[in-house]
Amino acid sequence: MLSAVALLGTSRIAGCIRISAAQGGLLALLLLCVRGTGSPYFWALAGGIAVLKGIVFPWLLRRAIRETDVQCENIPSVNYLLSLGWAAVSFAVASWISSLLSVPFHQAASPAVAAAVFMIFSGFFLIVARRLALMQVLGFVTLENGVYAFGLALAYDFPFLVELGILLDIFVAVFVMGIMVFRIHRAFDHIDTRQMTNLKDEP
Amino acid sequence: MILLSLLAVPLAGGVAAFVVRSDAWRRRLLACAAILHTALTLAAWRIVPAPVLGEWLVLDRLGLFFLTITSLLFLACAVYGLHYLRTESAGRQEDAEESFLFVNAPEARFTGCLLLFLAAMTLVLATRHLAILWIGIEATTLASAPLIYFHRHHRSLEATWKYLLICSVGIALALLGIFFLALSASVESGASIPLTVDHFVGHAASLNGRWMKAAFLCFLVGYGTKMGLAPMHTWLPDAHSEAPSMVSALLSGALLNCAMVGILRLLPIYDAAGYAAFCQSLLVKFGLFSMLVAAVFIIAQRDFKRMLAYSSVEHMGILALGIGIGGLAKWGAVLHAVNHSLAKAMMFLLAGNILRIYKTKTIAEVKGMLRRAPVTAALWTAGFLAIAGAPPFGIFLSEFIILRGMFQGGHFWAGGAYLLLLSVIFVGMAGAVTSMTQGESCCEGDRVKEPFLSFAPSLVFAVFLLITGLWIPPFLQNAVEQASRIVGVF
Numbered sequence: 001m002l003s004a005v006a007l008l009g010t011s012r013i014a015g016c017i018r019i020s021a022a023q024g025g026l027l028a029l030l031l032l033c034v035r036g037t038g039s040p041y042f043w044a045l046a047g048g049i050a051v052l053k054g055i056v057f058p059w060l061l062r063r064a065i066r067e068t069d070v071q072c073e074n075i076p077s078v079n080y081l082l083s084l085g086w087a088a089v090s091f092a093v094a095s096w097i098s099s100l101l102s103v104p105f106h107q108a109a110s111p112a113v114a115a116a117v118f119m120i121f122s123g124f125f126l127i128v129a130r131r132l133a134l135m136q137v138l139g140f141v142t143l144e145n146g147v148y149a150f151g152l153a154l155a156y157d158f159p160f161l162v163e164l165g166i167l168l169d170i171f172v173a174v175f176v177m178g179i180m181v182f183r184i185h186r187a188f189d190h191i192d193t194r195q196m197t198n199l200k201d202e203p
Numbered sequence: 204m205i206l207l208s209l210l211a212v213p214l215a216g217g218v219a220a221f222v223v224r225s226d227a228w229r230r231r232l233l234a235c236a237a238i239l240h241t242a243l244t245l246a247a248w249r250i251v252p253a254p255v256l257g258e259w260l261v262l263d264r265l266g267l268f269f270l271t272i273t274s275l276l277f278l279a280c281a282v283y284g285l286h287y288l289r290t291e292s293a294g295r296q297e298d299a300e301e302s303f304l305f306v307n308a309p310e311a312r313f314t315g316c317l318l319l320f321l322a323a324m325t326l327v328l329a330t331r332h333l334a335i336l337w338i339g340i341e342a343t344t345l346a347s348a349p350l351i352y353f354h355r356h357h358r359s360l361e362a363t364w365k366y367l368l369i370c371s372v373g374i375a376l377a378l379l380g381i382f383f384l385a386l387s388a389s390v391e392s393g394a395s396i397p398l399t400v401d402h403f404v405g406h407a408a409s410l411n412g413r414w415m416k417a418a419f420l421c422f423l424v425g426y427g428t429k430m431g432l433a434p435m436h437t438w439l440p441d442a443h444s445e446a447p448s449m450v451s452a453l454l455s456g457a458l459l460n461c462a463m464v465g466i467l468r469l470l471p472i473y474d475a476a477g478y479a480a481f482c483q484s485l486l487v488k489f490g491l492f493s494m495l496v497a498a499v500f501i502i503a504q505r506d507f508k509r510m511l512a513y514s515s516v517e518h519m520g521i522l523a524l525g526i527g528i529g530g531l532a533k534w535g536a537v538l539h540a541v542n543h544s545l546a547k548a549m550m551f552l553l554a555g556n557i558l559r560i561y562k563t564k565t566i567a568e569v570k571g572m573l574r575r576a577p578v579t580a581a582l583w584t585a586g587f588l589a590i591a592g593a594p595p596f597g598i599f600l601s602e603f604i605i606l607r608g609m610f611q612g613g614h615f616w617a618g619g620a621y622l623l624l625l626s627v628i629f630v631g632m633a634g635a636v637t638s639m640t641q642g643e644s645c646c647e648g649d650r651v652k653e654p655f656l657s658f659a660p661s662l663v664f665a666v667f668l669l670i671t672g673l674w675i676p677p678f679l680q681n682a683v684e685q686a687s688r689i690v691g692v693f
Binding site for chain 2 (some may be wrong): 014124127133136140143144147150151154158162166169172173176177179180183184
């Protein structure tokens with residue numbers, strides 16, 4: 001959860017990617033905490049998540065940075081102070097929501113609900129409030145992590161194949177988005193989505 | 204066996220298309236896969252396919268109904284593609300709107316993604332497991348994003364980015380909806396049940412209402428984004444106008460339906476648990492709002508492909524409305540789904556021809572089409588009459604059935620608003636279409652060549668729509684009956 005706060009506050013893209021990777025690793029740990037370490041399936045799944053979100057995604061995004069050489073600051077359209085303000089508010093809301101839910105959550109996971117809801121909020125915020133396409137991808141990953149953490153907190157067991165399917169989908173999504181970021185850079189010489197306003201309708 | 208091969212044919216074809224070097228063979232592969240898929244789908248009406256992998260893959264009559272639409276549309280697009288891909292030769296091309304040069308994405312990638320897209324849609328329709336449905340819908344987004352970006356230039360790129368991001372976020376919300384639904388089952392009883400429709404219907408009495416409602420909101424926003432319900436429709440006009448026309452036809456006629464099936468699958472669960480009224484009132488509101496948004500944007504539209512895209516928003520609104528009202532209107536909505544898919548695919552394929560002939564998407568710059576390309580112009584006019592709901596075409600009939608259902612159910616205000624919006628949209632589109640077909644041809648007045656393959660699919664669809672407008676064949680009536688029975692009994 002702290003990692004999401006840091007994402008909102010960090011200005012350098014490379015830093016954001018590192019934090020997102022850490023978030024992925026934490027998610028894998030959470031899975032082991034919640035589901036127990038007994039079954040080899042859980043180990044495989046946790047390993048998959050850690051490799052995918054902790055290593056593959058950051059690698060993809062870093063490659064996108066390298067190829068587009070955006071070394072600059074991540075330009076927010078809402079400044080960092082406000083972002084942190086949003087973080088505080090949404091954290092309060094998230095804790096309030098999770099205290100409202102009188103749900104038989106798994107013991108180890110009850111703080112995870114607040115974190116999950118908070119991650120969903122901050123994911124949305126990153127998508128809306130950051131201008132660079134790359135940061136929107138990170139926002140999507142955060143949102144997805146949040147949804148997944150929520151699922152973990154439920155201790156609901158999907159069949160193994162279904163879990164793999166979901167992971168694969170998310171992997172391809174980030175992969176395609178990474179390629180698109182690269183293409184956007186080639187076509188526009190920037191990855192600033194605020195300037196992508198060609199397609200619209202005047203009512 | 205049939206079920207597995209339905210999935211395997213496009214999947215294998217898609218992978219093979221990436222590998223095959225020769226353009227001619229790859230086009231043949233596309234056509235063969237499409238024909239085989241359609242044949243298998245039609246065979247599934249005769250021989251009920253056995254479930255595969257336990258209860259994960261089940262093709263019921265609702266899924267088969269929409270799968271038939273999807274498969275026929277894909278076949279039509281594949282036939283159209285035989286001609287289209289020849290004209291879209293490699294090398295630099297001039298952009299129709301701003302006349303800069305661009306190149307196409309490799310054709311192998313286009314064909315491959317097209318077939319994978321079909322496989323993903325088949326998966327969506329051939330399951331009653333909510334998580335697999337989710338995987339399928341997300342896969343359709345990913346397979347179709349490269350299709351929109353076939354013409355590599357900045358506008359299609361912008362459209363693809365919006366499509367990818369908006370739909371992915373929407374679908375992430377639907378995943379949250381799945382978790383909420385799982386929660387609604389485990390809150391009361393403490394046990395987790397498999398995420399299939401049948402298990403949920405079986406446990407309907409022990410589901411927690413508050414979580415179910417929250418879940419439905421997530422699903423409606425999530426799948427509604429993909430389906431193009433306003434106000435989550437913002438990706439739709441961009442993607443439909445920038446994609447190659449045969450892709451627009453598939454997106455509009457097949458993909459939007461698949462997303463709707465995502466919502467339809469839930470309705471039996473909510474019906475069994477006694478929350479049907481809650482879902483239905485939401486669907487009616489979203490439906491009417493979508494029609495309103497579509498009407499506003501169609502009136503002042505300058506781009507004919509965007510006009511068709513907003514018309515899709517309108518028709519998805521009509522479908523949501525019909526399902527929401529229930530009873531006879533629900534029956535009409537299922538019938539409407541066939542009519543809309545065929546009519547919209549027909550229009551988008553014709554729009555592709557117009558774009559090729561006139562090199563513009565601006566309505567005002569297309570003039571005198573009746574002189575320049577009479578076949579396309581005649582079909583375009585017929586297609587307009589069909590899509591806008593004029594008799595004697597099928598859409599008139601299904602829209603009328605929905606209206607009768609609304610009046611029967613006592614929804615007089617909604618019925619009035621529905622009629623008003625339909626007529627506004629009719630007038631808005633009529634203006635555009637008449638100005639395109641009539642008048643003097645702007646440039647060199649001679650007729651252009653219209654290859655048979657470029658209008659044959661549209662012609663077939665037009666004839667079918669004419670038939671369903673005059674007389675609903677018994678097999679169609681049965682199919683609609685069976686499909687709408689699965690949606691629910693309200």
